[in-house]
Amino acid sequence: MPDPTKSLPVSVRLPPQVKDALMHAAADDQRSISNLIEKVLTDWLRSAGYLQADKAAPKKPKR
Template sequence: MRITEGSAMARTAPTSMRLDPEVKAALERAAKDDMRSVSSLVEKILVEWLRANGHLKG
């Protein structure tokens, strides 16, 4: 779950995916370098891509 303003926990929808082991390892390294969880990094990447491609407003 993501912490939002005021420390309230936002509800998020659980999801799962299969990744190539090399991609997963790179994602884990990138998340560690960015001091965030893999889940948080995946959400950040997806939101940025969706916004950049007009699929998500914001």
């Protein structure tokens, strides 16, 4: 059984224009491409009900 605390590699093929846009978006957000993909995918999975919110992560205060 895989260690649930470790990330697992996933390979994805993208059209060149999507990869270019992804590289620019990651740089603008000061993230790696991998980190941006993980964030976007995780956010979508949570909003669609496929993944429960991480209860260990502190919530940001609302202003």
